[in-house]
Amino acid sequence: MQTKFKWYMSLGFILLIVSFIASSLLGVYQLNWNDFLLLFKSIFDDTVAVNPTDAYIFFDVRMPRTILAIIMGAGLAVTGTSLQGMFKNPLATPGIIGITSGSALFAAVAIVLGSTIKSFLPEILHYSLISIAAFIGALLVMMLVYSISFKNGKTHVVIMLLAGVAIAALAEATTGFLTFISKDDELRDLTFWRLGSLGAANWPKVIILLVINLVSLSFLLGNGKALNAMMLGEENARHLGIKVKKYHAKIIWLSSLVVGASVAFAGTIAFIGLIVPYILRLLLGSDYRIILPLSAVFGSLLLLTADIISRTTLAPIEIPIGIITAFMGAPVFILILLQFKKAL
Amino acid sequence: MLAVNQLNISIKTRRLLQDINFNIQPGELFVIIGPNGAGKSTLLKALTEEINYSGEINFQQQSIKKWTTAKLAKTRAKFSQHHQQDIPLPVNEVVMMGRYPYFASKPNLTDLKVVSESLKLTEMSAFKDKSYNQLSGGEKQRVHLARIFAQLNNEFQEKLMLLDEPLNNLDVYYQHKVLEAVKGFAKKGNIAAIVMHDLNLAAQFADRILLLKDGKMVKYGNPKQVLTSKTICDVYDFPCKVMSHPLAQTPMIVFGEEKSTSIIQNINP
Numbered sequence: 266m267q268t269k270f271k272w273y274m275s276l277g278f279i280l281l282i283v284s285f286i287a288s289s290l291l292g293v294y295q296l297n298w299n300d301f302l303l304l305f306k307s308i309f310d311d312t313v314a315v316n317p318t319d320a321y322i323f324f325d326v327r328m329p330r331t332i333l334a335i336i337m338g339a340g341l342a343v344t345g346t347s348l349q350g351m352f353k354n355p356l357a358t359p360g361i362i363g364i365t366s367g368s369a370l371f372a373a374v375a376i377v378l379g380s381t382i383k384s385f386l387p388e389i390l391h392y393s394l395i396s397i398a399a400f401i402g403a404l405l406v407m408m409l410v411y412s413i414s415f416k417n418g419k420t421h422v423v424i425m426l427l428a429g430v431a432i433a434a435l436a437e438a439t440t441g442f443l444t445f446i447s448k449d450d451e452l453r454d455l456t457f458w459r460l461g462s463l464g465a466a467n468w469p470k471v472i473i474l475l476v477i478n479l480v481s482l483s484f485l486l487g488n489g490k491a492l493n494a495m496m497l498g499e500e501n502a503r504h505l506g507i508k509v510k511k512y513h514a515k516i517i518w519l520s521s522l523v524v525g526a527s528v529a530f531a532g533t534i535a536f537i538g539l540i541v542p543y544i545l546r547l548l549l550g551s552d553y554r555i556i557l558p559l560s561a562v563f564g565s566l567l568l569l570t571a572d573i574i575s576r577t578t579l580a581p582i583e584i585p586i587g588i589i590t591a592f593m594g595a596p597v598f599i600l601i602l603l604q605f606k607k608a609l
Numbered sequence: 610m611l612a613v614n615q616l617n618i619s620i621k622t623r624r625l626l627q628d629i630n631f632n633i634q635p636g637e638l639f640v641i642i643g644p645n646g647a648g649k650s651t652l653l654k655a656l657t658e659e660i661n662y663s664g665e666i667n668f669q670q671q672s673i674k675k676w677t678t679a680k681l682a683k684t685r686a687k688f689s690q691h692h693q694q695d696i697p698l699p700v701n702e703v704v705m706m707g708r709y710p711y712f713a714s715k716p717n718l719t720d721l722k723v724v725s726e727s728l729k730l731t732e733m734s735a736f737k738d739k740s741y742n743q744l745s746g747g748e749k750q751r752v753h754l755a756r757i758f759a760q761l762n763n764e765f766q767e768k769l770m771l772l773d774e775p776l777n778n779l780d781v782y783y784q785h786k787v788l789e790a791v792k793g794f795a796k797k798g799n800i801a802a803i804v805m806h807d808l809n810l811a812a813q814f815a816d817r818i819l820l821l822k823d824g825k826m827v828k829y830g831n832p833k834q835v836l837t838s839k840t841i842c843d844v845y846d847f848p849c850k851v852m853s854h855p856l857a858q859t860p861m862i863v864f865g866e867e868k869s870t871s872i873i874q875n876i877n878p
Contacts, residue, residue, distance in 0.1 A: 490709050496696045497706065500659055501689055505760065506682025506710045551697040554714065 270555045273548070277562035281335070284569045288331040291573060293581045294322050330466040333474060333530065334572045335565040337463075338537060340478040340523040342564020343557060345538020347485050347516045350492030350553055352420045355546070355601050358538035359524045360594075362425055363432030364406050365535065368521075368528040369458055370436035371402025376458075377443045396473070400525030406432055407521050411513075460585030461532035463572050470530045477526045481519040482561060488512060489554030496551075534587050536594020537568055543597050567593075610634055611656075611769060611800050616664035618651055618824075625651045626824045629664070633817065635767045638795040639802045640811040643821035644845055649804040650690060652821070653771050656802070657687050669767055682710035686760040690773040690804075692753055700744070701737040703752050704728060707759030723762045727755040730790050732783075747778040754787060758794070768799045776805055788814045812836055812859040820844060836860040 290296045296304075296319060304323045307313040345358040352362075359365045375398035409432075414425035440459060444452060491512045494502040499509045527534065541564045545556050568586075571593070575586040616629040626648045633639045641649045654660040658673065666673045668685070676684075686707070696703055704727055708720040716724075728734045731751040736744065741752060754775060761768045770791065776784045784807070792814055795801040805811055811818055811832065818835040820827040822844050828835045837860075838851045847864055854861040 487714070490714070493698070493702075494706055494709055496693060496698070497703075498689070498691075498693050500657075501687075501693075503659075504657060504682070504685070504687045505706060506678050508678060546697075550699070552702060 269549060270559070273559055274562065277559065277566060281562060281566050281569070284566060284573065285331060285335070288334070288569055288573050289323060289327045291577050292322075292327065294318075296323065325467075329468050329471050330463050330572070331569065332471050333466040334463055334569040336471070336474050336478050337527045337531060337534070338565040338568030339561040340474070340482065340564070341527055341534070341537040341568070342541040342560040343482055343485050344520040344523045345564075346542040346553070346557055346560045347488060347492070348520055348538070349542055350488070350495060351513055351516050352415070352425060353496065354420055354422055354425070355543060356422070356539075356598075357420070357425060358536075359403075359520065360533070360535040360538065361429050361598070362406075362410050363429035363436075364403050364410070364521065364524050365528060365533045366429075366433040366436035367406030368399040368403035368525050369533045370432075370439050371405075372399040372529055373436075373440045373443050373458055374398065377447050393473070396526050396529035399529040400522055403525040403528070404518070404521035407517050411517060458528075458532040459587075461534040461587030461590075462575075462583065462585050463531050464576075464583060465530070474526050474530060477522055481523045484515055485519055486557050486561065488516070489552070489557050492553035492557075532585075532587065534568070534590055536590045536597070537564055539601075540590075540594050540597050541567055543601065610667075610669065610767075611802075612665070612667040613656075614665040614667070616652075616655060616662055616666065618648075618655060618660060618662045624824055626655070626662075626821075629826055631817075631819060631826075631829050633800050633802070635798045635800055636795060637800060637816040638792050638814055639800065639817050639819070640815035641802065641804045641819045641821065642806070642808060642811055643827070646823070647821040648824040649821055650773050651824075652819075653687065653773050653802065653804060656769075656771055657685070668769060679710065682760070683763055684761075684765055684767075685769040685771070686757045687771040688753055688757050688773060688775050690777075692749060694742075694749075696741045698741055699738050700733060700741055700752050701725075701728065703741050704733075704737075704755045704759055707756040710760065711763075723759050724755075727759040727762065730758055731755040732786065745778075747780065747783065750775065750778050751783065751787075754790075758790070761794070761799070766798060768794075770794060770799065770801045772801065772803045774804055774806070776807065776810070784810060808836065808841065808862045809854070812861065813854065813857050832860055836862060 286301060290298070290301055300319055303313060303315055304319060307315050307320070341359065348357045348359065348362070349355055351357070372395050375395050379394055379398075410425060410428045413428060414421045491502070491507045494505050494507045495509065495512075497505075502509050541560045542556055545559050545563065549555055549559070568590075571586050571589040575584045575589050578584060611633045613629055613631050616626055617624070618626040629652065641652060643649055651660060655662045656666060656673070668676070701724055704724045705716060705720065707727070708716055708723060712720055725734065725737075728737055731754045733748065733751050733755055736748065736752075741749065744752065757770060757772070761770060772791065775787060779787060788810060791801045791803065795816075815832055817830065818832055819829045820835050820840065827844055828840055836851055838849060841851065841862055842849045845864075848866050849862055849864045852861045852863065853859075
């Protein structure tokens with residue numbers, strides 16, 4: 266199993282590097298391999314002369330976008346895997362149980378109502394205003410779903426899923442309403458939220474998300490043993506010295522933080538947390554000590570690939586990335602449901 | 610030593626256990642018996658702090674509430690009556706969970722060795738790479754028993770193994786195998802407490818027996834003291850006779866009414 270893990274890990278990293286290069290070269294403005302090498306060299310060597318347009322496209326447009334996709338993909342996939350472990354169900358992902366919707370709902374309210382104060386704040390704070398709202402939304406939904414669907418260490422799957430449906434409906438209705446009352450620029454923002462896009466990536470966002478995800482993942486990636494033990498049931502996990510409640514609290518807070526920040530910067534990108542762990546489980550089994558680190562790498566890979574597809578297929582038009590991930594994720598969702606039917 | 614003093618447990622107005630007192634010395638195999646609803650599992654739950662109680666439980670001269678989680682995980686293990694049916698992992702990974710208190714992220718050589726020894730002990734070595742989910746009920750049970758043995762395989766003294774009906778799905782061979790392994794564990798200066806229903810197995814293996822009924826202690830002592838015709842018939846509300854086991858020389862309990870000789874004569878004229 267260790268060798269298999271290392272093999273997949275290396276494969277993931279190689280594919281990630283390939284996609285990273287592809288993402289920085291592909292697009293309406295074409296860059297080629299030599300440009301890439303030259304631009305890359307110029308980072309370390311000031312004397313290398315580069316075309317200023319190339320440099321702008323590379324460093325200020327594609328790099329932040331690519332890196333944002335990598336960080337966000339890792340965060341969303343690890344969050345999905347952690348929630349699945351906590352709820353002991355493959356459907357328990359931020360999108361399906363309504364955390365993403367709740368987060369988007371609060372962020373949407375912050376965009377429309379916050380527009381009056383926004384102009385007085387420096388840029389970095391204005392991102393954090395929406396981020397904080399998105400985080401609070403995620404956390405509230407997370408706690409709601411946890412408290413109503415988790416009883417005596419068991420998950421009530423139906424209630425968990427219906428909570429997601431209810432919260433998604435509420436979020437949809439509210440964003441719909443806000444669309445009506447909002448001004449033009451707010452409207453553009455709102456549309457972007459509902460379908461998701463990495464198009465607004467820039468360096469400040471990258472840095473904020475990097476800090477949030479580094480902190481969160483450093484706590485979440487080490488939970489493999491605890492999540493495995495929880496498969497035995499909560500009491501049995503406790504007998505193995507696992508402080509179950511502490512881990513649950515950790516997962517609830519950090520997942521909300523990651524999902525909130527991702528929603529704040531890229532809107533609702535669905536299904537990353539569902540697809541990645543599902544495929545890894547199919548290939549490697551359910552040992553969370555292996556699945557957690559791998560889902561970080563393959564989550565990055567999936568979101569980055571989806572972003573490349575979203576901006577190259579119909580170039581110069583961008584297909585919202587949420588549509589791409591939904592096309593990939595919905596079949597997986599149906600497959601999981603079919604497996605459930607068999608298990609019943 | 611495990612000392613239980615004036616243990617009382619009630620949920621709402623229902624009293625589950627009343628005034629339970631006993632001491633178990635290291636090296637002893639302690640068996641808890643009694644009819645359904647007597648409070649056997651509740652007693653084990655108190656010993657693992659899964660339920661609120663009043664009274665004192667002292668383990669190695671210290672209140673069990675004062676033990677740290679990390680130390681307890683290496684000194685006390687529990688086999689629960691109900692197990693998760695769906696654990697999508699191979700058998701040896703489930704047993705490896707018993708070693709989780711011992712390593713941070715990667716099992717070391719000792720952990721791997723202990724896992725394979727424990728699998729051998731419950732005769733599950735041949736299944737080690739099989740998926741847990743594909744096993745039968747009895748096999749799953751042996752996996753969890755191996756996990757418990759792996760958890761307590763260390764240098765510490767006077768460890769506590771709690772087993773709630775570990776024999777339920779096992780055939781006669783494995784019932785004896787498991788009890789022998791538990792007895793061997795106790796003999797090394799540890800304590801094993803088992804809840805079970807088979808009185809004859811209890812008589813053969815137990816050093817001390819606690820007989821419970823309706824949350825109260827009926828009798829506590831060695832098998833010969835506890836397992837008498839009168840007590841057993843009264844407690845289980847069923848006719849029985851206690852004899853001497855022809856092989857083990859321990860008390861042997863037979864349940865049932867004596868058939869009148871006339872019927873037997875009719876069958877064999």
